Amino acid sequence: MRKRSNDEWLSDLRSPGSAQESALGDLRQIIYNGLPYSIGKYLPFDSPQFDSLADEVTQETLLRILSRLDTFEGRSHFTTWVHKIAIRIALTELRRRKWRDVSLEEIIEEKYLSQTPTIIADNSFGPDINVEQQDMFSQIERLIREELTDKQRLAITAIGIQGMPMEEVARRMGTSRNALYKLLHDARIRLKKRMAEDGLSTEDVLSIFERR
Amino acid sequence: MNSFIERIIQLFSPKPESVQGNRTMITKLMRMISMTEEVEYSCDDVFDLIDQYTEIIARGEDAEHMMPLIKHHLDMCTDCREEYESLFSIISSLPA
Numbered sequence: 538m539r540k541r542s543n544d545e546w547l548s549d550l551r552s553p554g555s556a557q558e559s560a561l562g563d564l565r566q567i568i569y570n571g572l573p574y575s576i577g578k579y580l581p582f583d584s585p586q587f588d589s590l591a592d593e594v595t596q597e598t599l600l601r602i603l604s605r606l607d608t609f610e611g612r613s614h615f616t617t618w619v620h621k622i623a624i625r626i627a628l629t630e631l632r633r634r635k636w637r638d639v640s641l642e643e644i645i646e647e648k649y650l651s652q653t654p655t656i657i658a659d660n661s662f663g664p665d666i667n668v669e670q671q672d673m674f675s676q677i678e679r680l681i682r683e684e685l686t687d688k689q690r691l692a693i694t695a696i697g698i699q700g701m702p703m704e705e706v707a708r709r710m711g712t713s714r715n716a717l718y719k720l721l722h723d724a725r726i727r728l729k730k731r732m733a734e735d736g737l738s739t740e741d742v743l744s745i746f747e748r749r
Numbered sequence: 750m751n752s753f754i755e756r757i758i759q760l761f762s763p764k765p766e767s768v769q770g771n772r773t774m775i776t777k778l779m780r781m782i783s784m785t786e787e788v789e790y791s792c793d794d795v796f797d798l799i800d801q802y803t804e805i806i807a808r809g810e811d812a813e814h815m816m817p818l819i820k821h822h823l824d825m826c827t828d829c830r831e832e833y834e835s836l837f838s839i840i841s842s843l844p845a
Contacts, residue, residue: 574839704828732782
């Protein structure tokens with residue numbers, strides 16, 4: 538495989554013919570070699586599905602690179618930029634597959650911020666700790682209910698409790714991952730301000746819930 | 750009708766797993782709030798720069814001080830964190 542500078546990659550990929558074919562062939566191999574590092578924890582290299590997913594990701598990555606060559610700004614090696622794109626494509630697909638059978642409705646039904654928040658007595662803590670935790674939980678739950686929109690509450694529940702990837706929550710909410718991050722950022726800002734107004738610090742809350 | 754009523758009762762009955770779930774959620778949320786800044790990079794901002802950031806880290810330079818907003822976002826966003834870790838594994842293991 539021929540080693541290329543950033544400029545050589547761009548030039549070869551923009552030149553229809555043998556130079557472009559050679560560059561695409563080399564890129565195909567580079568992308569494929571990197572995929573085990575990103576998809577390995579979802580799909581082992583020797584899994585029957587690995588090759589077909591790798592082919593799919595590689596092809597999609599090459600198409601995306603060719604359509605976005607003008608966006609490469611040369612701040613990294615070209616191949617690093619390519620790997621970044623391949624990783625995004627691969628992990629998006631793998632997250633979709635992993636979570637495809639989970640709906641937000643299921644998460645709503647299982648939410649821990651119920652209408653009647655209670656904490657079952659856990660005797661290892663002692664009754665005083667439980668009362669304190671229950672009071673604090675009620676306080677936090679009230680802040681969340683008063684400060685956040687329905688969408689923000691749903692997103693926090695899905696991501697915070699169920700550990701659903703941002704991308705998957707965004708998909709189900711009909712928005713983008715980027716927009717969802719901003720929605721959650723706004724939620725955190727609101728809660729932070731409200732807690733400060735109420736004289737409540739995150740350290741105080743953590744000390745109550747982390748007491749064991 | 751009986752199964753509907755049973756479902757409503759189930760939804761609002763405290764469940765043993767709710768104890769740990771409540772605690773987990775609250776502690777996660779509090780940590781996130783304590784780390785919240787007025788200005789944060791979004792996922793798109795980080796995606797644009799993550800290749801540069803990762804190469805700086807791989808060279809052993811102090812990217813976290815040079816690009817603190819990226820570091821902060823990676824601490825807050827598990828999706829971006831996962832992608833960064835994959836990229837770091839690739840470029841620190843394979844030739845450029």
